[in-house]
Ligand code: SF4
């Protein structure tokens with residue numbers, strides 16, 4: 578039996594794959610700059626086409642399709658460890674402070690397009706671990722107001738992405 582007072586993400590980690598494992602995390606040019614300024618690291622991202630070809634179909638979000646993907650089909654993603662875990666994942670979670678974390682990580686599990694944040698949440702969080710009266714976003718300490726701000730910044734930075742803004746450090 579898992580302890581009920583343990584933070585959901587820690588309980589999720591015990592269940593197997595979390596949102597920081599086995600995923601390709603797109604970062605904006607702004608994310609890359611913030612991570613570089615905070616860590617001093619270079620070489621923490623690469624340009625690759627999606628491993629899952631279905632991900633390339635972003636027909637519900639033309640802004641994403643037009644700017645995130647470069648003309649060769651690649652996009653800027655964080656490097657991962659051989660296990661498939663994100664390189665910034667530690668035994669106690671993400672090593673990046675919230676204001677440096679990639680915007681799509683900050684927004685997870687909200688779903689969205691350039692038009693706004695949708696009503697549905699991503700299915701990846703183990704909602705079955707919540708008590709009956711618990712709301713996922715409350716448990717994750719996520720506020721919709723904060724998410725609106727991150728969503729706005731995400732698309733502002735996505736609009737600046739593309740072949741002409743291929744960061745390289
Ligand atoms: S945000 Fe959701 S999927 Fe990610 S670690 Fe927390 S509970 Fe798991």
Ligand code: SF4
Nearest residue numbers: 597663665666671682
């Ligand atoms: S940057 Fe942090 S939050 Fe995002 S996938 Fe990596 S470890 Fe998880």
